[in-house]
Amino acid sequence: MPEPRLGIVGATGAVGRVTLELLAERGYEHVRAFASARSAGMRLPFGAGELEVEEATPQALSAGELDLCFFSVGTAASRALVPEAVRSGAVCVDKSSAYRLQDGVPLVVPEVNGERALDHDGIVANPNCCTIPLTCALEPLRQAAGLRRVRVATYQSASGAGTQSMERLRAETPAEHDLRMDWDFDGVEFDEEAKLRAETRKILELPELPLAATCVRVPVLVGHAEAVWVETDEALSADEARALLEAAPGVVVEDFPTPGTAAGRDDVLVGRIRDDPTAENGLSLFVVCDNLRKGAALNAIQIAELLLARRAVAA
Amino acid sequence: MPEPRLGIVGATGAVGRVTLELLAERGYEHVRAFASARSAGMRLPFGAGELEVEEATPQALSAGELDLCFFSVGTAASRALVPEAVRSGAVCVDKSSAYRLQDGVPLVVPEVNGERALDHDGIVANPNCCTIPLTCALEPLRQAAGLRRVRVATYQSASGAGTQSMERLRAETPAEHDLRMDWDFDGVEFDEEAKLRAETRKILELPELPLAATCVRVPVLVGHAEAVWVETDEALSADEARALLEAAPGVVVEDFPTPGTAAGRDDVLVGRIRDDPTAENGLSLFVVCDNLRKGAALNAIQIAELLLARRAVAA
Numbered sequence: 001m002p003e004p005r006l007g008i009v010g011a012t013g014a015v016g017r018v019t020l021e022l023l024a025e026r027g028y029e030h031v032r033a034f035a036s037a038r039s040a041g042m043r044l045p046f047g048a049g050e051l052e053v054e055e056a057t058p059q060a061l062s063a064g065e066l067d068l069c070f071f072s073v074g075t076a077a078s079r080a081l082v083p084e085a086v087r088s089g090a091v092c093v094d095k096s097s098a099y100r101l102q103d104g105v106p107l108v109v110p111e112v113n114g115e116r117a118l119d120h121d122g123i124v125a126n127p128n129c130c131t132i133p134l135t136c137a138l139e140p141l142r143q144a145a146g147l148r149r150v151r152v153a154t155y156q157s158a159s160g161a162g163t164q165s166m167e168r169l170r171a172e173t174p175a176e177h178d179l180r181m182d183w184d185f186d187g188v189e190f191d192e193e194a195k196l197r198a199e200t201r202k203i204l205e206l207p208e209l210p211l212a213a214t215c216v217r218v219p220v221l222v223g224h225a226e227a228v229w230v231e232t233d234e235a236l237s238a239d240e241a242r243a244l245l246e247a248a249p250g251v252v253v254e255d256f257p258t259p260g261t262a263a264g265r266d267d268v269l270v271g272r273i274r275d276d277p278t279a280e281n282g283l284s285l286f287v288v289c290d291n292l293r294k295g296a297a298l299n300a301i302q303i304a305e306l307l308l309a310r311r312a313v314a315a
Numbered sequence: 316m317p318e319p320r321l322g323i324v325g326a327t328g329a330v331g332r333v334t335l336e337l338l339a340e341r342g343y344e345h346v347r348a349f350a351s352a353r354s355a356g357m358r359l360p361f362g363a364g365e366l367e368v369e370e371a372t373p374q375a376l377s378a379g380e381l382d383l384c385f386f387s388v389g390t391a392a393s394r395a396l397v398p399e400a401v402r403s404g405a406v407c408v409d410k411s412s413a414y415r416l417q418d419g420v421p422l423v424v425p426e427v428n429g430e431r432a433l434d435h436d437g438i439v440a441n442p443n444c445c446t447i448p449l450t451c452a453l454e455p456l457r458q459a460a461g462l463r464r465v466r467v468a469t470y471q472s473a474s475g476a477g478t479q480s481m482e483r484l485r486a487e488t489p490a491e492h493d494l495r496m497d498w499d500f501d502g503v504e505f506d507e508e509a510k511l512r513a514e515t516r517k518i519l520e521l522p523e524l525p526l527a528a529t530c531v532r533v534p535v536l537v538g539h540a541e542a543v544w545v546e547t548d549e550a551l552s553a554d555e556a557r558a559l560l561e562a563a564p565g566v567v568v569e570d571f572p573t574p575g576t577a578a579g580r581d582d583v584l585v586g587r588i589r590d591d592p593t594a595e596n597g598l599s600l601f602v603v604c605d606n607l608r609k610g611a612a613l614n615a616i617q618i619a620e621l622l623l624a625r626r627a628v629a630a
Contacts, residue, residue, distance in 0.1 A: 149593040149594065150593070151466065151544055151591075151593060153468035153529075153542035155470070155494055155531060155533065169489050170489045172489075174484050174485045174487075174534070174536055175536055176575075177492075177534055177535050177536065178535060178538075178573050178574055178575035179470055179533065179535065179540055179573045179574055179575075180573065181571050181573070188589055189589065210592060210593035210594075211593065212544065212591050212592060212593045212597075212599060214468075214542040214587065214599060214601065216470060216540070216542070218470065218494065218533045218534070218535075219489070219492055219533070219534045219535060220492050220493060220494065220533075220534060221489055221490055221492065223493075225494055225531070227468035227529040227531070227542075229466055229527070229544075256496050258493050258494045258495070258496070259493055259494055260491075260493035260494075272529065274503055274504065276466075276527050277525060277527060278464040278465070278466060278525035278526065278527045279464065279525075282527075284527060284529060286529065
């Protein structure tokens with residue numbers, strides 16, 4: 001297979017930079033970095049060298065020079081630019097929420113529903129940074145015992161809201177640190193909470209799964225955590241759940257995982273695996289991952305590698 | 316009623332200092348501050364003046380010179396010193412977990428079960444800083460519709476772990492901020508989680524109430540938050556719950572309460588009041604309070620004032 005020609009749109013953002021870092025670590029050579037006009041000309045580290053950032057114009061992306069392109073930009077920018085790249089034959093792995101719930105667009109966590117990626121029509125969507133670790137932890141339980149309902153309280157880091165949010169946290173005094181709820185509100189819940197429900201249902205192919213989320217931003221730079229209560233259809237003890245999770249791909253079981261222990265690592269960490277004594281077939285878990293890696297850049301690269309290995313990219 | 320002679324043991328701690336501040340604001344004059352030998356002689360602000368810290372010896376506390384004494388010290392120190400003060404006729408309001416679950420010791424949140432305080436035998440226990448706001452939010456729902464089960468994920472601030480924990484947070488760089496789980500672990504859960512269950516059961520007088528908690532320390536200086544899912548025995552809509560909470564003593568309903576909005580205030584803030592679509596008669600709430608005030612010092616002072624008003628102190 002010829003070396004694929006890769007693009008990263010949104011290369012200067014928090015996820016874009018980690019995507020570049022991971023691609024360099026993995027030995028990819030034909031990589032181009034794109035961003036808005038404001039960042040064009042900027043130089044970003046790439047392996048031992050640098051990449052000059054190009055402006056992400058429709059022309060540049062539709063020139064037919066890319067086999068696969070990662071998009072880590074806002075929803076509006078993805079809606080404008082992804083179709084250009086698709087039209088020229090590039091497969092797009094898109095991190096925005098623009099296409100995640102669109103019929104015909106696979107929404108993929110490789111360890112959970114990787115086969116779905118092969119059935120793409122030019123776009124594969126990369127889920128929300130909380131959905132990815134949640135589905136990695138739920139899928140082994142679903143396979144063994146079915147899922148009846150799920151409740152999630154999140155502890156999401158500043159990096160999930162982008163580099164400006166990280167800068168704001170860095171500039172704060174400790175007395176200014178607060179919990180934040182910086183998402184769009186529909187009158188009942190945040191879009192982040194609705195995404196977590198809808199995306200989990202799509203990935204697990206459980207369109208009616210009852211799932212309630214309370215999303216909260218915490219003053220941590222990197223790493224998202226989730227306190228999860230899950231009820232299964234059939235009985236599953238905490239010990240059985242632990243054994244299933246220990247055997248699950250992409251999951252590492254630790255007693256007390258935190259964002260600090262997850263940052264810079266590729267795995268989803270699952271700990272505090274307990275019976276939930278309040279409900280029949282109830283379990284509780286604490287799920288943590290590096291939201292920039294497995295929650296975003298790494299998951300996108302894993303999707304890309306799955307497509308490349310299965311020759312589902314026209315390289 | 317003569318002006319009560321008050322003592323504060325643990326006056327130099329995070330809760331002790333707030334207790335002094337609140338007592339000065341409320342116009343109490345006969346106040347003595349006690350702490351360990353290490354802090355004896357230190358001067359603490361009190362209103363326009365200062366108090367000199369006295370050593371909290373058994374002799375000092377059993378001299379019969381105090382009508383009511385607040386204890387904000389560790390469990391071992393409370394076990395050693397509270398009985399000395401009780402023996403000399405002082406009523407003790409104890410913040411440690413030493414006596415909270417002891418038969419015959421009332422565990423009191425004035426808005427919830429204030430009458431119980433009158434039935435003391437020298438000690439009234441002040442609940443855990445997460446239990447107090449939780450019971451303030453649950454009691455109006457219990458009265459209206461009964462409680463079937465409760466799940467809580469906490470976001471607890473550094474000040475709940477004392478001044479050293481606050482200093483550590485202040486000294487950290489943002490990159491070092493992490494979620495922490497700094498409680499004793501019994502092999503299944505943290506003592507903090509067991510306390511939240513046992514104390515809530517005792518205060519609400521629901522000894523079998525199913526309650527599961529996941530406790531997490533967040534990098535915030537002051538203010539505890541709790542994501543709560545509650546199922547009631549009878550149907551209760553989110554609108555009905557909101558109306559009940561708006562009318563509840565000590566509770567203020569806000570849309571998006573955070574520790575930053577609660578710090579320095581006396582009320583328990585309850586927001587994000589929603590139907591929980593995953594369960595019959597399910598609701599979810601977000602409960603926040605200043606853990607040093609209503610979660611600790613203020614609740615103790617409210618207990619004291621209730622006793623003084625009802626002449627349940629031999630002043």
